[in-house]
C-alpha cells in the first residue's frame with residue numbers, strides 16, 4: 157500500500173467520504189505541543205460506528221498524546237475533533253468520559269487494594285439502567301472469565317494480563333460507544349496478549365467502535381479496518397488487514413522509515 161499524505165486518509169476513503177456513515181469520531185488536523193515540543197503535528201483520521209481502527213508507531217511517535225487530546229487530558233488544537241458530532245475541544249475529561257467515550261490509558265490504572273468486584277463497580281457508577289447493567293456485567297464476565305473467578309480477590313494480586321483485562325472490563329461496564337485503548341498489550345505475555353486481542357475483537361463484533369493504539373503492529377493491522385502508522389507526530393502510512401502478512405512493510409512502518 158502506498159504512503160498516504162499527512163492526513164492519513166487513503167484516496168479511496170476520500171472518494172467515498174460522502175457515502176460513508178457519519179463517523180463516531182472525526183479528527184481533522186489535530187496538533188498537540190508541550191511547551192516548545194510538538195508531539196502531534198496535524199493528524200487526521202476517523203472511526204466509523206462499530207469500526208476497529210488501529211494506530212501504531214514507535215516510542216515517542218505521538219500515539220499517547222493523540223489519545224490524551226481526544227480524552228481532554230491534554231489540550232490539542234484541531235480543525236475538527238468530534239465524537240458523535242459534538243466537539244471535544246475544550247471539554248473536560250470527566251464530561252468526555254460520561255459521554256460514551258471510554259479511554260483505557262497505558263498502564264492498568266486499577267485499584268490494587270480494592271477487590272476485582274469493587275473495581276468493576278467503579279465502571280458502573282454512571283449507569284442508570286440497572287437491568288441493562290446486569291446484562292452488560294454478565295457479558296463482560298463471559299469475555300473475561302478469569303475475572304469472575306477472582307471477583308473477591310484484591311486486584312493488586314492479579315497478574316499484569318489479568319489487570320489489563322480488568323481495566324478493559326471496567327471501561328466496558330460504562331457501555332461506551334467508543335472504546336479507546338492505549339497499548340493494552342504492553343508488558344503482557346504472549347498468551348495474555350492473545351486473550352486481550354480476542355476480547356477486543358469480541359467487543360467490536362458486539363457493535364462497539366474501538367480505537368486501538370498499539371506497538372504490536374502485526375496483530376493490530378490484522379484486526380483493524382484501517383491502521384494508521386504514526387511517526388514523529390504525523391501519519392506516514394495507512395495499512396489494511398491484507399498488509400498484516402507483509403513483514404517488510406510492517407517493519408518499515410514500525411521503524412518509521
Ligand SMILES: Nc1ncnc2c1ncn2[C@@H]1O[C@H](COP(=O)(O)OP(=O)(O)OP(=O)(O)O)[C@@H](O)[C@H]1O
Nearest residue numbers: 190193194195213214215216217218219220221222
Ligand atoms: N508531558 C510531556 N511533556 C513534554 N513532552 C512530552 C510529554 N509527553 C510526551 N512528550 C513528548 O511528546 C512526544 C510524543 O510522546 P507520546 O508519549 O505521545 O508518544 P507515544 O507514541 O505514545 O510513545 P510511547 O509508545 O513511548 O508511549 C515525545 O517526544 C515525548 O517525549
